[in-house]
Amino acid sequence: MSTGIEKEMWTTKLRKGWQKNLPVEKLLPDTQPAYVASWIYMFGVATLASLGVIIASGLWLSFEGASWYHFSSVGHFVNSIHFWAVQFFFIFMVVHLWGKFWMAAWRGKRMMTWVTGALAFVGSIATAFTGYLIQTNFDSQWISYEAKDGFNSVGIGSKFTVTNFGQMILLHVAFLPVIIGVITLIHVLLVRSKGVVPPIDAFNKELGERK
Amino acid sequence: MSDRRTELEAAPWGGRTRRYDLIKEGVVAVVIIAILAAVLSTLFGSPDDKQITFKDWATAAPADFYATSVQELAGTSGTAGYGAPYNTASDGVNLGPLHLAKIMGVTHPVDTVNDFVITPLTTVSNAAPVADALKLWQASDAKQQSTWATNYDTALTKANQDASKVPTGDYGPVPELAAGLLTMAQAGSLDGALLSQGNYFQSDNTKQTLFLGDGSYFNDQSTASNLQGDTWGMMNETGRYPGQAWLWLYSFWYQIPPFNNGDSHPFGANADAWIMVIMGALSLGLIIMPLIPGVRSLPYKIKIHRLIWKNYYQEENL
Ligand code: HEM
Numbered sequence: 001m002s003t004g005i006e007k008e009m010w011t012t013k014l015r016k017g018w019q020k021n022l023p024v025e026k027l028l029p030d031t032q033p034a035y036v037a038s039w040i041y042m043f044g045v046a047t048l049a050s051l052g053v054i055i056a057s058g059l060w061l062s063f064e065g066a067s068w069y070h071f072s073s074v075g076h077f078v079n080s081i082h083f084w085a086v087q088f089f090f091i092f093m094v095v096h097l098w099g100k101f102w103m104a105a106w107r108g109k110r111m112m113t114w115v116t117g118a119l120a121f122v123g124s125i126a127t128a129f130t131g132y133l134i135q136t137n138f139d140s141q142w143i144s145y146e147a148k149d150g151f152n153s154v155g156i157g158s159k160f161t162v163t164n165f166g167q168m169i170l171l172h173v174a175f176l177p178v179i180i181g182v183i184t185l186i187h188v189l190l191v192r193s194k195g196v197v198p199p200i201d202a203f204n205k206e207l208g209e210r211k
Numbered sequence: 212m213s214d215r216r217t218e219l220e221a222a223p224w225g226g227r228t229r230r231y232d233l234i235k236e237g238v239v240a241v242v243i244i245a246i247l248a249a250v251l252s253t254l255f256g257s258p259d260d261k262q263i264t265f266k267d268w269a270t271a272a273p274a275d276f277y278a279t280s281v282q283e284l285a286g287t288s289g290t291a292g293y294g295a296p297y298n299t300a301s302d303g304v305n306l307g308p309l310h311l312a313k314i315m316g317v318t319h320p321v322d323t324v325n326d327f328v329i330t331p332l333t334t335v336s337n338a339a340p341v342a343d344a345l346k347l348w349q350a351s352d353a354k355q356q357s358t359w360a361t362n363y364d365t366a367l368t369k370a371n372q373d374a375s376k377v378p379t380g381d382y383g384p385v386p387e388l389a390a391g392l393l394t395m396a397q398a399g400s401l402d403g404a405l406l407s408q409g410n411y412f413q414s415d416n417t418k419q420t421l422f423l424g425d426g427s428y429f430n431d432q433s434t435a436s437n438l439q440g441d442t443w444g445m446m447n448e449t450g451r452y453p454g455q456a457w458l459w460l461y462s463f464w465y466q467i468p469p470f471n472n473g474d475s476h477p478f479g480a481n482a483d484a485w486i487m488v489i490m491g492a493l494s495l496g497l498i499i500m501p502l503i504p505g506v507r508s509l510p511y512k513i514k515i516h517r518l519i520w521k522n523y524y525q526e527e528n529l
Binding site: 053 | 216217219220221222223224226227228229230231232233234236237240241243244245247248249251252253255256257258259260261262263295296303304306311312314315316318319414415416417420421423424429432433436438440444445448449452453455456457458481483484486487488494497498499500501502507509510511513515516517519520521522523524526527529
């Protein structure tokens with residue numbers, strides 16, 4: 001039914017590309033290949049779930065303000081949830097990373113899945129770091145004092161000022177999580193779109209497909 | 212890898228499948244992790260060592276605070292001699308011929324004399340000797356001010372920071388100014404004055420943090436908490452809590468030669484910059500790892516994948 005005009009439209013192109021690469025059956029399938037049966041597959045989901053808990057507890061902390069948790073016991077509890085969820089997040093992400101490495105999970109045109117994952121890793125470290133700077137306690141005083149030298153040494157400190165609380169809090173709650181969120185979203189959509197990578201030995205010598 | 216193989220690996224899976232409920236898995240994961248986090252939070256809480264204020268510092272270590280104030284006036288403190296982005300007192304660290312901080316310029320001007328001492332003193336009503344000292348200082352030229360401050364700084368250092376042991380000399384109003392700042396800090400009014408610098412809204416703590424770091428008190432507290440960079444402090448947390456363990460590799464470089472020796476040139480003295488470069492390169496390496504020959508072949512040589520997909524390989528006799 002498409003006319004020549006539709007073909008030119010960006011909207012049409014987006015819809016068609018989307019339908020081709022990520023139809024909803026692929027996004028939310030009922031089945032997975034038989035080889036998706038290993039404990040290692042839990043770690044991507046566990047990382048994602050930890051991120052969910054981090055964001056939820058972080059939003060709560062944002063609404064109450066940066067100093068809330070020093071004097072409220074509820075605040076201290078929510079801060080603790082945020083703190084421990086971050087520890088989980090990194091543990092799971094690192095196991096996930098090593099898992100994907102030993103599975104050579106970038107095979108079969110999945111390079112961008114690896115790249116977005118690695119970007120999420122580096123970005124998460126930056127985000128966590130800014131989090132440590134806005135604890136408004138002795139630890140954040142010390143970390144900002146020490147870290148300034150690293151950033152200053154290569155000129156980054158002229159724009160990214162770790163001793164500037166206002167800048168750090170804005171980056172931690174706005175800019176960086178949005179970036180991590182977007183990168184993670186792309187990462188997960190890529191996995192859904194490409195399907196889970198087959199095992200390294202899934203194909204026999206003649207490269208015939210195994211059932 | 213051959214193109215044929217890549218095509219097969221990229222193609223939609225045509226083999227056996229199994230039921231798999233992604234959404235259920237995700238929801239269960241969130242619930243479990245929320246519960247785990249709640250349990251740990253209840254058992255252990257989270258670290259929160261109280262911030263150090265100038266009042267704390269001036270009360271607990273008055274001699275250190277007093278001497279640091281004199282250094283700020285004399286221009287001998289760490290901040291006064293730092294260079295970019297705070298001032299032009301030095302070239303800062305370098306990467307060989309590249310002085311990146313200097314190139315980026317003074318983006319956060321900090322004038323230790325006025326920002327740390329004189330301006331804060333003008334925001335309170337001082338006792339007569341301090342008020343007179345302030346008047347005398349402000350009426351004198353820079354050269355005179357510097358002579359007084361340097362004389363007193365040198366004498367105080369010689370007297371091991373004990374002001375009562377400093378012989379009389381040509382110090383002008385400097386001792387009174389430092390004493391005035393000490394009184395102000397002990398009363399708790401320096402924190403706010405350093406931050407606001409005469410403004411209403413303020414969210415940049417750079418000046419406070421730099422001043423705090425110029426003294427020994429702050430550093431001693433951090434040593435006591437094992438937070439110093441040369442003892443893996445970057446990954447540590449106050450109290451008995453896990454810190455930023457993921458910074459282990461970054462922290463690692465500070466523990467080994469030449470980077471652990473601040474006096475060795477060119478690398479040790481510029482460790483901050485070189486380690487930043489190394490970590491930048493390694494991060495980039497991680498991101499493009501699938502393109503790096505050798506590293507990307509490891510999973511084929513060290514066959515951990517046989518373990519990961521053990522069940523599948525068994526079922527399929529592979
Ligand atoms: C914010 C952090 C991250 C989240 C939330 C996340 C989430 C996920 C999820 C849910 C999956 C699918 C399930 C699975 O295979 O485990 C996945 C797959 C994958 N992840 Fe991550 N990931 C993150 C970081 C990383 C990192 C740091 C890397 C490696 C540098 C990475 C590389 C991969 C690869 C290559 C796949 C595809 C696996 C396949 O096709 O079988 N991810 N990720």
